[in-house]
Amino acid sequence: MAKGNIGIVAWQELSFGQTEEDALLLDCGRKFGPVTLRYETYGTLNALKNNAILILHALSGDAHVAGFHSEKDRKPGWWHEMVGPGQPFDTDKYFIVCSNIIGGCSGSTGPGSINPATGQSYNMDFPVITIADMVRAQKRLMEHLGIKRWLALGGGSMGGMQALEWAVSFPDCVAGVLAIATTSRLSPQGIAFNWVGREAIMSDPLWQNGDYDDPQPEKGLSIARMLGHITYLSDESMYRKFGRRLQASDKYTFDFSRDFAVESYLQYQGTQFVERFDANSYLYITRAMDYFDLSAKYGGDLAKAFTEVKAKFLVVSFSSDWLFPPYHSRDMVKALLQNRIDVTYCDVQSSYGHDAFLLEVETLGRLITDYLANLYAEVSK
Numbered sequence: 325m326a327k328g329n330i331g332i333v334a335w336q337e338l339s340f341g342q343t344e345e346d347a348l349l350l351d352c353g354r355k356f357g358p359v360t361l362r363y364e365t366y367g368t369l370n371a372l373k374n375n376a377i378l379i380l381h382a383l384s385g386d387a388h389v390a391g392f393h394s395e396k397d398r399k400p401g402w403w404h405e406m407v408g409p410g411q412p413f414d415t416d417k418y419f420i421v422c423s424n425i426i427g428g429c430s431g432s433t434g435p436g437s438i439n440p441a442t443g444q445s446y447n448m449d450f451p452v453i454t455i456a457d458m459v460r461a462q463k464r465l466m467e468h469l470g471i472k473r474w475l476a477l478g479g480g481s482m483g484g485m486q487a488l489e490w491a492v493s494f495p496d497c498v499a500g501v502l503a504i505a506t507t508s509r510l511s512p513q514g515i516a517f518n519w520v521g522r523e524a525i526m527s528d529p530l531w532q533n534g535d536y537d538d539p540q541p542e543k544g545l546s547i548a549r550m551l552g553h554i555t556y557l558s559d560e561s562m563y564r565k566f567g568r569r570l571q572a573s574d575k576y577t578f579d580f581s582r583d584f585a586v587e588s589y590l591q592y593q594g595t596q597f598v599e600r601f602d603a604n605s606y607l608y609i610t611r612a613m614d615y616f617d618l619s620a621k622y623g624g625d626l627a628k629a630f631t632e633v634k635a636k637f638l639v640v641s642f643s644s645d646w647l648f649p650p651y652h653s654r655d656m657v658k659a660l661l662q663n664r665i666d667v668t669y670c671d672v673q674s675s676y677g678h679d680a681f682l683l684e685v686e687t688l689g690r691l692i693t694d695y696l697a698n699l700y701a702e703v704s705k
Contacts, residue, residue: 327410329400330391335364335431338468348426348461351454351615358440361465362431363387363423366407367415369469374703376471377413377696378462379403379422380479380486383552383609384601386430389422405685412692417700418475423465425458425486427609429602432461435534436602447604448534455482455616459489466497476699478502478638480681481648482609485616488656491635492618498635500699502692505645505681507652508626508659509617514647517555518610521548525603534604545603546594553593558644558677562586626659633660637667638695640688642680668695 341347341357348356364387369376379389381402390407392400407413413420424432427450435450442449466474474497478487484506491501507514528544530536566586570576573583582588622628637660641653650671660667672687674680681688 328408329404330366330408330415332395333364333366333388333391333393333401335362335387335393337362337431338465340464340468348457348464350451350457352452354451356451359426359433359461359464360431360437361423361426361433361461363421363465364389364391364401365469366390366413366420367418369419369471372704373471374473374475375417375700376419376421376469376474378466378474378477378490379407379413379420380462380477380483381422381425382479382481382483383606383613384549384597385483386428387422387424387432388430389420403682406689406692412689412696414693414696418696421465421469423462425609426461427453427458427605427612429605434602435604435608450604450608452611453608454612455485455489456493458612459486459493462486462490463494463497472497474498474500475703476500476502476696478504479506480504481506481678482613485613488618489616491633491637492629495632495634499703500695501635501637502640502695503637503653503656504640504688505642505648505678507616507648508629508656509619510613511648511652515614517551517647518614521551522607522610524548524551525607528603531603534607536603540598540603542598545598545601545606546591548603548606549597549601550590550594553590555647556677556679558646558675560644560675561677561679564675565589626655627662630659630663630665633663633665635665636699637665638691639667639669640681640691641669641671642674642676642678642684643671644675645678645680647678 338361341359348359385402388401390401390404409416424430427434435446439446484503487501491498524547525544528541531541569585571585571588618629619626639653641650657669674684676683
């Protein structure tokens with residue numbers, strides 16, 4: 325089948341938790357509802373319902389993984405080159421699902437949503453959530469769609485964290501896991517970067533203890549994004565892209581305006597981000613990442629965390645990723661092998677840094693294509 329794109333797609337919504345009995349029980353101990361999950365689907369669920377794949381997005385992602393919402397859209401979904409007819413996530417073969425996480429700001433319930441008890445935005449009254457809470461909400465979506473077992477689920481970065489949590493929390497519901505540029509627990513360095521990003525937001529006078537309306541604390545959120553974006557790149561990729569090139573002149577300005585191309589690039593990234601993301605969501609999602617540690621319930625022993633896992637794994641790291649370095653993936657592979665779990669591991673040589681999972685389309689695409697084909701053949705026997 326020739327490769328193609330998805331074309332025009334429409335988002336859908338699932339709401340649950342209208343009653344206390346149906347509410348989502350969170351790790352913080354709170355029963356939370358109502359909850360809305362925005363999601364998109366691509367392809368067709370087959371009669372056996374054994375071709376469903378859940379794609380899980382990273383911190384700044386959303387449910388719109390591929391295609392366009394209208395003919396006027398300038399940009400397609402965030403993993404457009406990976407999802408579609410003849411693509412690695414082949415919609416001629418597989419039924420693809422992607423949902424916005426709870427705590428997000430792209431249609432699912434988050435701090436910017438209306439609290440029905442007050443008629444106002446939740447803001448900082450929104451409960452602190454975890455990666456496991458996100459997965460429990462996605463489990464409700466799975467049940468709504470009538471799917472008993474995912475053929476595979478996966479994603480990069482925080483998406484990979486969710487995939488790992490799925491495999492541990494719901495082992496009977498997962499046949500395969502794609503853990504890409506991810507980790508089984510956020511490192512002290514990762515926690516540190518998240519802390520500084522949140523401090524930038526909360527130090528912005530417009531944050532107002534989270535009770536901002538319009539405008540939001542754009543300066544603080546922009547700085548948080550610029551800081552985070554640096555961790556997604558690599559020294560080599562930045563040198564190749566920018567070097568020490570000046571942006572608008574061949575001479576230094578001898579002031580503190582933007583002299584260098586890299587400075588202008590970061591400011592652009594920050595400005596673009598505040599137009600599509602919510603500052604409080606950034607606080608909540610990064611805190612969920614901080615708390616993520618699969619081994620925490622098992623005395624720090626990751627192998628014990630994987631004891632009940634039944635899925636087959638594809639683990640992919642990238643050589644220049646210094647946010648989630650390859651040793652994080654090797655630690656996962658070692659723990660999986662200790663449990664005799666089928667795992668394929670590849671450390672892709674790339675200069676793109678952490679963002680390689682979005683940019684190394686050809687190499688990653690081949691790995692995913694072969695992995696899914698073998699997995700689908702096995703479950704179809």
